[in-house]
Amino acid sequence: MAPKLVSTSRSLPIALMHAREAVMGPIREMLGASGVTEQQWRVLRVLEEAGALDASTLAQRAALLQPSLTRIIKGMVAKGLVTQVQGEHDRRRQEVAITDTGVALIAANATRAAEIAEGWRAHLGEDRYEALLDLLGDLADRDGVQ
């Protein structure tokens, strides 16, 4: 017979969706004023941290699919937030880099972003907050297995 499935309230996918919903709320509120989406924000954050990246690596680190990134970058180039140049050695690659405008947008939101992150940390407590990030990392590391 069919096994009994766990309660939906203890289902990992549903719990992740609910958590994401709660976490993204304040972020979207913050970003709305700057006219960037949460995806564009992730792209900016990754690029500012890592420097110029090819599209594949950028997509992976920003948790975006390649096709989505292609379209997102197009909009960001138009807004002057990033640049996109063809790779020299490998002309298949598209090197994406953040612009001064993009850096300025991050700076303009850094205070609020830090406040929001601190709010979560305070809500869960330092130790549990770090433990959560570790656990989520362990899930992501298992990507593709099974």
Next chain:
Amino acid sequence: MAPKLVSTSRSLPIALMHAREAVMGPIREMLGASGVTEQQWRVLRVLEEAGALDASTLAQRAALLQPSLTRIIKGMVAKGLVTQVQGEHDRRRQEVAITDTGVALIAANATRAAEIAEGWRAHLGEDRYEALLDLLGDLADRDGVQ
């Protein structure tokens, strides 16, 4: 000056996205064969567990937005997976219920779904798996605050 933001690898939103990506992979693979999306699967799981629900409650429990649910239900009614009837007392409400076909679809995937869930539990370990669900629940409970 602008505060320094945490590394993107320790960013809660990005960690959640990566975890979701990893967790959903095997599920989508499983559901693809049945011709249902992960969202439709969540709707079925919630309805089978809770019985008939109005659209708002269903959307909340399945972690879907109302507009998305409206469209998803339309497709599911067409496929015979759920029924949708106007509320008797309150005719604004739409009562959604799972059909025998929907129950059968869950049963057909229950074994594989249980295997996948067990894989995560084994990967993290019982205690850490439960702790993760608790932590995600705490995040979701904070929805709206701040």
Next chain:
DNA sequence: TGACAATAATTGCGATGTTAAGTAAATCCT
């Protein structure tokens, strides 16, 4: 070298996410 495979990115399509506006029904309030 030249067909073939592999890689990086783009494009197309249908479904969903997100916000805002619209519609219908119930509730409030004097």
Next chain:
DNA sequence: AGGATTTACTTAACATCGCAATTATTGTCA
């Protein structure tokens, strides 16, 4: 009673997701 609010859902518009197919470029190897 009845006009203003609130509530539940739907529709609309646009961006993104997720998958598949395509294009352009590079790498492989007989």
